[in-house]
Amino acid sequence: MAPEEKLDPIPDNFILQPPAFHPVVPYVTTIFGGLHAGKMVVLQGAVPRDARRFQVDFQCSCSLDPRPDIAVHFNPRFHTTRPHVICNTLHGGYWQMETRWPGLALQRGASFLLLFLFGNEEVKVSVNGQHFLHYRYRLPLSRVDTLGIFGDISVQAVGFLNISPFAEGSREYPTGHPFLLQSPELELPCSRTLPQGLWPGQVIIVRGLVLQEPKTFTLSLRDEAAHTQVMLRACFMDRTLAWVSPWGRKTLISAPFLFHPQRFFEVLLLCQEGELKLALNGQGLGATSLSQQSLERLRELQVRGNIQLYCIHC
Template sequence: MSPGENLDPIPDTFILQPPVFHPMVPYVTTIFGGLHAGKMVMLQGVVPLCARRFQVDFQCGCSLCPRPDIAIHFNPRFHTTKPHVICNTLYYGQWQTEARWPGLDLQKGASFLIVFLFENEEMKVSINGKHFLHYRYRLPLSRVDTLGIYGDILVKAVGFLNINPFMEGSKEYPVGHPFLLYSHRLEVPCSRALPQGLWPGQVIIVRGLILQEPKDFTLSLRDETAHVPVTLRVSFADKTLAWVSPWGRKKLISAPFLFYPQRFFEVLLLCQEGGLKLALNGQRLGATSLDQQALERLRELRISGSVQLYCVHY
């Protein structure tokens, strides 16, 4: 982006907050756009061998004095005979009634992935891919704008994401795909094999950061003959996003242009009978047609261009 160039106005729902790697604890950060139903916060880390307790607070502000209200206080404790989690709410300096969950599946010295899923009436928490608890809101979720992490914890990564928009109405607990597991291993261009092709219901997830001086960005799916029946291309020159046919024809996708330098992005492709649906930063944007036989013949996912990749999952 050249000096003086302004970003196009983007709806808040399209803007994603970049992940944070290896923050020092205590760690406090603003949650871009606040919390709302349909948002997830992912926490990757390690429980130290000497850990007694740590806490993750979803706060209504970040002042030191007076202390802000804490809508959701998530507090694993290891110093008791039976490790457990306490959840609570701090309102006008007073803690409310504690809610306690035994059977904590966090081990000292072990890595973990915690996913906080925010729904209309309650927060759900999964630990290492398994649902652990749900906690009903005692303060409006709309008041939460700050995340605080304190205590005996080594944080590897914090991610802020939207629920997969293609899972609408599903009862399945959404799975968070870690950032850090991939962030130091993915080189660009990136190629991933699809040994069994694509099948209905499969979702391809690509997360990353646009580099400082971007030139191009392309996501393509290739078949066994190296033919490229599906290409998603970002043009930084004219700020467009388009499907490109095997014959070079472009079909523009009507959406705000989100691919600016140092901005985080998430691309989701859902395979269904008749083609692929696209979502960008948690918002559905349309589809491209492809028959089922062509989808099953796809054997390679390739990503190239001016991006740092954090996650490629399918």
């Protein structure tokens, strides 16, 4: 990309960021685009056997002095007679009235997966796929732009996601979406088998980072004979996104070209009866028709291109 070339303006809800793997605690990072309803933060890690407490703070800036406001303070405590979680808000240097949640779903010496799902008025928190608590905001969610993790915790990965774009109007926990974040060391081309083909309701997820001087990115679905039945192709030369048929016919997708050098992306494909729905960075972009028979015959997903691949799931 030439230095004088300007990128297309991208709305905040398109701005995602790469996951962080094995960050050192205390860990503080900017939340690209801030928080908004429908955004999720995933924390994968483990609680040390001698842990006393840790906290996950969604902060309004990252300043050290004065201390920033904290819109959501999630604080598991293990050293008390009855382990519990404290949720609170720090405003103007003063803690508000705390909310206590007994029956702590986290345990010393055990791994966990925390999911924070931000709604219009409250955040919902699940532990290992089960709803644990909800906490109403006392400060505007729009002020939050920083994540802080402190205390006795071993963090394997932190991810920033959008809610499923295929669940219209839904604000519940997404189902069927794997939030376990994989190692970023996935070599290309990368393939995954589809032992039973594709069936209605199945979701394919690909997350990665575009390299500095990219040319193409392709996601191909192939049958048992290794013939490509459908391909999603991003071309960086003419900045187009298209479905490519087995005969090479291209059907352009009318949408902003969201693949940019050194930017994170997320591709979602939802299989439904006779079609594949596409979403990029949390935004639905229509579908391509494919007979149900053809969908069931698909046996391989293959990803190629000038990207660093973080996660592929089907």
